[in-house]
Amino acid sequence: MALRDVVERHSATTVVFLHRLPPWVLPLVVAVLMVVGLFVRSWAGALAMLVLALFLGWFAYLSWPGLPWTARLLRVAAVVLLLAFAVGDITRF
Template sequence: MRATIERLSATPVVFLHRLPRWVLLAAVFALLAVGMVGTGWVGAAGLLALLALLAWFAYLNWPALDASGRALRIAAMAVLAAFAAGHLFGRF
């Protein structure tokens, strides 16, 4: 399964690599801003999209990470998921 996901991810990763660095950074900040400022499902959608992007990158980089890198990525994904759930259930 991992080889299949890596093969399918090759084209999008090459595309992202060819973009100027600021484009991906701006997209991440835009999703984070939508997630933090938006309310209800709009904010949750921004955070969940950011969570999906982070999870995809984490999965691709997982074998090369040490324990602290893995823990940091898991913590970041847990925080994003918690904030997204808070938006969906009206806590934030």
């Protein structure tokens, strides 16, 4: 069984759970993580950025086959930028 099949199978219940949440919950959580990551200059800010990068990377991996190259490039750039912010916060201490 391919890695993609395993990830998609294990992600199915989480995706269904996220889909069943009220539509305002996920954007609110993302916004809170982004604000904490940008304005809290400590391990908590770095952790918020890492969680956001993992979440975005996971969604990018799941949607990758159906995306045009421009959308793929934007997703990779967003994950790299979040990771750069997190590393910047971590190396500051």
